[in-house]
Amino acid sequence: MSAIRKVVTARILVGSLSLLVNATGASTESIYSPWWGTDCHSVHPETLTKGVIQSNGYVSFRRFPVTPESIDEAPRSIAVFDRGITFRLDGSRFTASWRDAHIQIRVVPLGAYHSAVAMTVLVNDRVVGDGVFGNMELTCWRPLEDLIERYSPGSITGSPPRPHIPLHDQNGNVVPEPPQH
Numbered sequence: 001m002s003a004i005r006k007v008v009t010a011r012i013l014v015g016s017l018s019l020l021v022n023a024t025g026a027s028t029e030s031i032y033s034p035w036w037g038t039d040c041h042s043v044h045p046e047t048l049t050k051g052v053i054q055s056n057g058y059v060s061f062r063r064f065p066v067t068p069e070s071i072d073e074a075p076r077s078i079a080v081f082d083r084g085i086t087f088r089l090d091g092s093r094f095t096a097s098w099r100d101a102h103i104q105i106r107v108v109p110l111g112a113y114h115s116a117v118a119m120t121v122l123v124n125d126r127v128v129g130d131g132v133f134g135n136m137e138l139t140c141w142r143p144l145e146d147l148i149e150r151y152s153p154g155s156i157t158g159s160p161p162r163p164h165i166p167l168h169d170q171n172g173n174v175v176p177e178p179p180q181h
Contacts, residue, residue: 031108031118035061035076035129037136042143056081057144061134076134078121080147087121089129096123098151105148107158110135114160117141 042057061076079086084097096103101123110116118135121128136144138160148156 031132032110033118033132033135034063034065035132035134036064037134037140038062038075040136040140040144042147044143044146055147055150057147059134059136059140059144061136076129078119078133078144080144080151082151085121085148087128087133089133103152103155105156107141107145107156107160108132109158109160114138117159 037059039060040058042055044055057080059078061078063070063073063076074088074091077086077088082098084095084099084101085103086093086095102125104122104125106120106122108118108120110118116135116137118132119141120131121133141159142162145156145159
């Protein structure tokens with residue numbers, strides 16, 4: 001095969017792959033939501049109540065940028081507990097049960113170091129909200145992720161991997177991980 005044919009064949013192959021990626025909607029850009037997590041907490045008590053660990057997590061989201069029109073807008077929130085997930089958005093509140101609903105959480109890492117995530121929630125194959133429910137810092141996501149995995153294993157896709165090696169300081173000493181609240 002001549003050198004010119006190899007170059008032409010390679011260009012056609014690259015062009016075909018580019019069209020395939022664009023046609024399937026694959027993108028290297030993450031989708032950001034204007035809703036950002038502003039308050040989060042998680043409770044992991046070790047005591048048993050009627051044989052069930054009573055744990056819960058909560059994240060409140062605020063839409064940015066804040067404008068005079070949006071200053072009084074109600075925040076969004078997601079609350080995870082042993083019976084399901086409660087959502088607040090658009091002034092309404094509803095709860096999806098782990099038993100009665102098919103709940104899926106899709107997460108897309110954001111930033112060069114995956115320091116935040118964009119979260120999309122589907123309940124019975126319907127998106128909750130207007131696409132991406134909201135973005136949150138990774139430190140806020142991890143406790144929520146732990147709770148969701150406890151109550152509905154395998155319902156999360158796309159979460160960034162947890163590091164399996166301990167962090168070290170500049171002297172080579174192991175840096176302890178901060179406690180998860």
